[in-house]
Amino acid sequence: MGGTPETLALEGARVGSATRRRDAVEGWIFVLPLVALLLGFVFYPFFGAIWLSLNQKVIGAPAHWVGIRNYVELLHDPVFLRVLRNTVTYVVGAVSLKLIFGMLMALVLNQQFRLRNLFRGVYLLPWVVPTAVSALAWTWMFNDVYGIINTLLIRAGLIDWGLSWLGDYRLAMVAIIAVDVWRGMPFFGVTLLAGLQTVPTELYEAARIDGASPWVQFWRVTLPQIRHVALITTILSAVWTFGEFQIIYILTRGGPGNATHVFSTYTYEVAFSSANLSKGVAVSLFVLPFLAGAIYLLVRHMERSELA
Amino acid sequence: MLRWYVSRTLTLYLPLALFALITLLPFYWMLITSLKRDQELYSFDDPLWVKRPTLMSYARLLSTTPFVHWFKSSAIVALTSATIALLIGALAGFAIARLRFPGRYHLSQTVLLTYLVPQTLLFIPMYDIFYRLRWLDTYLSLIMSSLTFVVPFATWLLIGYFRSIPKEIEECAQIDGATKLQTLWRIVLPLSAPGLVSAGLFAFTQAWNMFIYPLVFISSPEKKTIPVGISALQMGDVFLWGQLMAAGVLASVPLVVFYTFFQRYMVEGLTAGAVKG
Numbered sequence: 001m002g003g004t005p006e007t008l009a010l011e012g013a014r015v016g017s018a019t020r021r022r023d024a025v026e027g028w029i030f031v032l033p034l035v036a037l038l039l040g041f042v043f044y045p046f047f048g049a050i051w052l053s054l055n056q057k058v059i060g061a062p063a064h065w066v067g068i069r070n071y072v073e074l075l076h077d078p079v080f081l082r083v084l085r086n087t088v089t090y091v092v093g094a095v096s097l098k099l100i101f102g103m104l105m106a107l108v109l110n111q112q113f114r115l116r117n118l119f120r121g122v123y124l125l126p127w128v129v130p131t132a133v134s135a136l137a138w139t140w141m142f143n144d145v146y147g148i149i150n151t152l153l154i155r156a157g158l159i160d161w162g163l164s165w166l167g168d169y170r171l172a173m174v175a176i177i178a179v180d181v182w183r184g185m186p187f188f189g190v191t192l193l194a195g196l197q198t199v200p201t202e203l204y205e206a207a208r209i210d211g212a213s214p215w216v217q218f219w220r221v222t223l224p225q226i227r228h229v230a231l232i233t234t235i236l237s238a239v240w241t242f243g244e245f246q247i248i249y250i251l252t253r254g255g256p257g258n259a260t261h262v263f264s265t266y267t268y269e270v271a272f273s274s275a276n277l278s279k280g281v282a283v284s285l286f287v288l289p290f291l292a293g294a295i296y297l298l299v300r301h302m303e304r305s306e307l308a
Numbered sequence: 309m310l311r312w313y314v315s316r317t318l319t320l321y322l323p324l325a326l327f328a329l330i331t332l333l334p335f336y337w338m339l340i341t342s343l344k345r346d347q348e349l350y351s352f353d354d355p356l357w358v359k360r361p362t363l364m365s366y367a368r369l370l371s372t373t374p375f376v377h378w379f380k381s382s383a384i385v386a387l388t389s390a391t392i393a394l395l396i397g398a399l400a401g402f403a404i405a406r407l408r409f410p411g412r413y414h415l416s417q418t419v420l421l422t423y424l425v426p427q428t429l430l431f432i433p434m435y436d437i438f439y440r441l442r443w444l445d446t447y448l449s450l451i452m453s454s455l456t457f458v459v460p461f462a463t464w465l466l467i468g469y470f471r472s473i474p475k476e477i478e479e480c481a482q483i484d485g486a487t488k489l490q491t492l493w494r495i496v497l498p499l500s501a502p503g504l505v506s507a508g509l510f511a512f513t514q515a516w517n518m519f520i521y522p523l524v525f526i527s528s529p530e531k532k533t534i535p536v537g538i539s540a541l542q543m544g545d546v547f548l549w550g551q552l553m554a555a556g557v558l559a560s561v562p563l564v565v566f567y568t569f570f571q572r573y574m575v576e577g578l579t580a581g582a583v584k585g
Contacts, residue, residue: 020408026488027409034400034419034463041434041456042422048433108323119324121571123331128567128574130517132535133556136542137338140549148337151355182330190575236424243426246519250539264428264520271432272524284429295421302420 053282059275070282079258080266080283087262089173091241094180098241099234101181102188107218109189110196120190127186135250138179142166142251169259172252176260179247184240188233195229196222228301235298242287263287335560342366342554349550365550366558375555377530378537382516382559384447385533389454390511393462396455397507401466402492406478416467423460427520430456435524445527453521458511465510469503470496506573509566513574516563534559 053070057063074080109120126134141148142165150162165175199222207217223230245264248254254261254269261269263283271280336356341349343361348354369375403409404416434453435444443449473496481491497504522533532540538555541548567574 023407024409027403027407027412030403030407030488031400031412031415033396034459035415037396037455037459038418038422041437041452042425042430045430045433045437046425048436049429052433052436104323105327108320108327111320113320113324117571119328120575121567122328124567124571124575125331125335125564128513128563129335129560130535130563132517132519132539133338133559134334136538136552136556137334139542140341140553141334141337146350146355146549148333148355151352182334186331239424239426243428245428246535249519250542264426267428267432268520268524277432277436281429281432284426284432287426287429291424291426295424298424299417299421 049281049285052278053285055278057276057278059272059277063278066278070279074279074282074286079261082258083261083263083266083283084286086173086258086260087242090177090180090244090260090262091238093173093177094184094241095234095238097177097181098184098188098237099230101185102192102233103230105185105189106192106196109193120193123189124186126183131183131246132250134183135179135247138175138182139166139251142175166252167256169256172256172260176248176251179251180241180244183247184237187237191229191233192226195226199225231301232298235294235301239291239294242290338553338556341549342557344550346550365554369551369554369558373537373541373551373555374530374532375534375537375558378532378534379558381447381450381522381531382533382535383562385450385454386512386515388447389451389458389515390508392451392455393458393511394504394508396459397462397466398492398497398504400463401470402488402496404463405467405470406475406496407488416464419460419463419467423457423464427457427518431520431524434521438525444525445531447531449525450518450522450533453525454515454518457518458514461514462507462511465507466500466503469500473499502573502576505570506576509570509574512566513563 052063054065054067055063056066056069105123109116109123140146144150144162144164144167147162147165149165150159153159154162163171165171203221203225204217207221212220243264244262245268248260248262248265249268252260254265263286267280267284269280270283271277274280340356340358342365343358343363345360345362345364348358348360400415400419404412404419431453438444438449438452443452477499478491478495481495482488486494516533517535518533519535519539522536523539526532526536529537529540534555538552538559541552541555
């Protein structure tokens with residue numbers, strides 16, 4: 001194609017706009033399966049959940065409109081208020097411990113030593129193995145008569161007789177948080193490790209020359225450098241911990257006496273054990289304000305970390 | 309020199325060993341339990357060791373429970389949904405990463421956010437939908453419900469991967485007259501093999517591990533997936549611990565095998581959501 005610069009530019013522009021139109025059409029065709037899936041099986045049920053919570057519906061019967069009655073009833077239900085408190089205890093306890101232990105794990109893994117990949121692989125196992133499987137193994141470990149935890153504690157002389165880990169209302173909460181921390185800390189460990197590896201080593205050298213102790217280096221150099229990764233990881237984990245179902249369902253079923261019932265297990269119980277779908281949905285929708293807050297924070301921080 | 313050893317032990321070897329111990333204890337306990345006879349299982353003299361290992365629990369598990377069926381269900385559902393997740397994810401990821409179309413920015417954000425919607429919020433309305441579609445108690449209900457979380461994740465991961473491939477290679481192909489689909493299939497996908505492996509493995513793992521959807525949607529005992537099947541075993545007899553732990557070991561085998569060979573990709577998948585902006 002010969003021609004003056006002007007005609008070439010003109011041709012380029014024409015090709016550009018045609019390409020853009022074709023891109024738009026093809027783009028939408030390519031994302032069509034994704035969009036259809038999200039509309040049909042995420043958004044439709046999501047709004048269906050909200051609609052359902054404003055109705056009275058039991059399995060097999062048609063729904064009829066009751067407004068916010070399900071929510072009002074829940075707020076007057078002492079069991080639900082207990083569930084609310086349990087959920088906060090569980091999420092705050094589990095997420096903060098996961099953050100602390102995950103940070104320790106990342107700091108350990110970030111050092112130079114042989115077999116580092118092997119150890120990282122081993123640490124990730126709790127995240128890979130089905131939670132139902134590990135939750136069952138933990139149930140057996142917490143067994144009050146034959147469980148390994150009581151056996152070891154008795155042999156170490158720390159207790160005189162076996163504790164009823166899953167039968168005592170305070171210990172049961174400790175137990176489910178412990179299992180959740182065990183399962184979730186590798187996620188923190190690995191993402192925080194990825195964050196640590198992006199910190200420029202010059203910063204530490206400069207800090208050392210200034211005579212900063214490892215402790216000061218951690219607070220002044222490491223933490224500020226990885227705060228975005230740490231925050232994003234914490235938000236993701238908080239959202240997942242809020243929705244955690246398997247660990248509690250398998251270890252305690254919400255018991256003893258509702259002591260470990262959280263949103264997710266109570267939702268299941270109300271919806272299927274009491275066959276009240278709409279009220280069950282209303283329980284799960286109490287997570288929405290929290291979810292909205294988490295999403296807001298997440299979007300803001302992801303944009304920032306992209307800019308950085 | 310001595311000080312160096314002391315500090316290295318305190319900051320490295322000791323925590324390294326402690327973390328390994330805590331991580332491995334449940335798996336070790338599961339394995340050792342699955343190999344014990346009843347007398348050893350319920351005796352106190354040597355809980356952390358097995359004197360006369362036996363595969364009796366495994367034999368009983370396979371002969372008296374539908375474990376083989378559960379394994380089959382899990383395999384069908386996890387393989388199908390991982391494959392579909394890669395197909396949908398590759399098409400959409402390529403479009404979002406490379407094609408300029410209105411709404412692509414919002415779409416990529418929506419993909420990330422749907423990944424966060426808790427399953428405990430969706431399972432009741434989904435139950436209602438599947439009830440009306442007459443999909444309850446079918447593999448289809450499990451595959452569709454698992455797609456709602458594996459597809460957004462696969463798409464998100466692949467967007468990041470496709471963006472890291474130099475654009476020039478694709479532009480060359482298009483100048484040579486290749487269509488978009490040909491470019492994706494012949495150029496982009498082969499170059500993103502690691503991304504496809506991590507997305508595929510991750511989708512498989514998540515579908516294999518899903519719990520609340522099969523618990524609610526499936527009622528036939530032989531269509532249950534492994535996690536739900538073994539949690540139902542737990543409800544029965546108290547003396548099933550040997551079999552339960554054997555089931556746990558067998559359920560973990562495929563994942564641990566994949567994981568041993570593809571660890572690098574799994575770690576990449578795990579960190580993609582949090583670290584890639």
